[in-house]
Amino acid sequence: MNTRTKNIFSSGHVFLLDGAMGTQLQDRGLKPGETPELWNLSRADDVRAVHEAYFAAGANAVYANTFGANPAKYHGDALLEDVIAAGVRIAREAAKGAGGLVALDVGPTGRLLKPSGDFEFDAAYDAFAAQIRVGAAAGADFVAIETMGDTYELKAAVLAAKENSQLPVLATVALGEDGKLLTGANVECVAALLEGLRVDAIGFNCGFGPDMTLQYARHLAAATSLPIAVKPNAGLPKVVDGRTVFTVGPEEFAKDVAALVDAGASIVGGCCGTTPDHIAALKGLAMRTPPARTPPADRTVVTSGSRAVEIPADDTIIIGERINPTGKKKLRAALSEGDVAYVLREAVSQADAGAHILDVNTGVPGLDEPAVLDSTVQAVQSVTDLPLQIDTSDPKALERALRHYNGKALVNSVNGKEESLSAVLPLVAKYGGAVVALTLDESGIPPTADGRLAIARKIVARGAEYGLKPSDFVVDVLCLAVSADAGSANTILEALWRARTELGCRTCLGVSNISFGLPARPLLNAAFYTMALSRGLSAGIVNPLAADMMTAYKAFRALTARDSACGEWIASYTDWSPAAPSATGGQRTTAASAGTNASSESTLASAIRHGLKSDAAAMAKSSLAGGKAPLDLIDGEIVPALETVGRGFESGRVFLPQLLMAAEAAGAAFEVVRTALPQQEAGSVKGPVVMATVKGDIHDIGKNICRALLENYGFKVIDLGRDVPPEKVVETARRENARLVGLSALMTTTVGAMEETVRLVHKELPCCKVTVGGAVLTEDYAARIGADNYSKDAMGLVRYAEGLFG
């Protein structure tokens, strides 16, 4: 480890970095669109002169001209290694005379990572790793990761730096004017992620001038105890006569940077538009000792790519438990089949119901858990901004999922067994995260609170050896059924309170285990949840769709001054009435109260035709309650109503949005009726149809529309999502014995991947038909790429499938 640089980062003096490279090279003739790093080979003297000017101005370190020199931008260019090595060497030459340091400058790849883009996390990691290996070998003193706009890419860069060099890491992000990264993360999110990954200094660069940076530097100082770096632009870019210019002069710049130092920054320099004069103006600052910082209080924060959630000491949050296949047949089937859409619906519905963190467990016997957990975590992250609790007992699965997780995760779990401690704690230390500490060990679960506390203490003490603090642990004192042990609840409540007060740890608990083996479980669960909350439970692992649990949660917060002016309670229950027919708390579910629709007749068929989802569900429910036979309801009302709308669409009287809304309303009614049907009848569905948006294509709206309609016409659909490789389509169709595969592609550039998929399906599965659709396709085109059918719209696909499956 290069301790020299580390010491300088926290030497007690302000550390001076250089100013801009790009705009300096433009002044020397670099053209728009020209690659600045190539000047390391063709115009080395110019590059060196810029470095020398910064050292002469007083900089303690300069960034080598390697910002964009990564394989993702250079596309396998053989020159790349030379470009990076030359960049570091030129900076070293300039540093020699001045006695300064050289940073390997690592900028973004210029590619957007999944899920918004198509670039894989591992590909980004590989690009950074290649750059860092060359830069470190060429003699850089530290790695400066900068201008990052996406936490996910930032994480790839930091991991690459840590795993491919021994150098200290300074990581800075580019904020937008709203104080967020391009992908939506705020300062707290970035700080939690980078502290977890244990970089050596963190901060901001680019974006805007030092004046606007001030408020965010204050946020950062409140969120981290690491040294803070700022490298702002010379103001906001302005366009004058078609050129981008920066207008803040050296003196004004220095005055504003001084305020940043007062706010806690101890490493300062400049980005776009700054010059050696700007850095020279900071010279006075470099003599200063920055004011002492008050380290922020220890908090337990986990993050996603765009949201930080605190597991609070003085309040309570909800961890949604539903993505866990234990005892859930449908979820188990969905995970085995690779039906992503089902899992995603579970994620979104829990988020909508008010969960703050989602548990993700994919432990199904016979499945490749490391692969399934990894892909499920990534898929769930694509549809929710809630942080996840990665729930597995397999360290391999944990590491792979943690590595690919966007943010700082909650790990579930470590326990007091040696095997668990030595496998899990190093992973938490490496990737960052908070970790659930289960109070069990080799001898099982101690019967007393004393015993459980002792294990929790041991886990926390072992954590300290890895640099983990008590606030990194969320203690789970384990919920055992009161039917098996009458004293179970009392023990749990005592242990909860003591974990909070004696250990200073946050707590979590899988509440509903308490009622195992007893009738009316929801009632007991809610009562026990309230008791646990009043004994300091920080995070209940509960079903957020269970109305009784949410009522207990909201009531507790309203009654203990945690719900400001009872605002959440009032918003949730204003329309509550004791006569409400369902047990879903204050929701308005009856057709009468939702009567804002355009129709005067209020029948199930009409609700479906008008696309009124909640009305359709409510009417199906009341029809069943009124004695109507489930199959009569399906054949007599739901199917004909949907058929009417479908025919309307085909004849041009009904348009796509109305068709979709009708299909969803029919689906909601189906769902109600299905639960009333005997098992074998409920299972009588057609299919399966395997659907995918082809490799390389990330536009999947058309495929989603087709899926929704097929499902509501009674087909079982296995939706593989988007950007799906041909092999995966074939593998799934084979395993599920599918007779129909549906593919979508939006762009002319991805029709090639569609053609390849069609060919592979036909080759491997001669009995399987392939139907295709998408904006650029026509009947002719579809025939040319070998597809069996082309559907111009979703109804067309339904008709084709009906013909095929009879």
Add this chain to the structure above:
Amino acid sequence: MDGFSIDDVQICRYLRLYGRAPGAALEERINAMRKAADAAFRPARTWRRFDDVAVAGGAGSQSLSKHLAGCHAIYLVCATIGAEFDALQRRTAAKSPSDAFVLQAIGAAAIEALMDETELEIRRELADGETLVSRYSPGYGDYPLSEQQRLMALLDAPRRVGVSLTDALVMAPSKSVSAVIGVRAGEST
């Protein structure tokens, strides 16, 4: 940046209503989705003037030359409504394809509105006696999609506005537009 306003008529066009009124139930969904979209928009755009029309490239594109005939300068423009809208789109698609369909229509109308607004600002930069021709993008006519790479590099788009290209030359975030706008002599409108 000034706000940009999205026209209901445009949303209905992208919903393929072919001039028909949406009706009460759909209208309610449109309003709900507009509200959600408003919270997710993070518009960004960048542009650059070049007094050399050849900068637009085109790899011998006839349609581009024809479009820029008589122009003495061009603006290259890139705009996006941001990656958070894509996240909202994915979230919505997981629970309701109909809402997702409405949302993508709003996104399509929004990026067009943002480009219109950007064009107005560019007009203010023009010299007296200059006017703009309509915008033109790679993929139109025989202007190859691969020229996107050139435009993105010239605009430094990944860094300036967070827009990049996928391997298949799809723009990401999904509601993003790049374009060439020619400048010719004439009265500004």
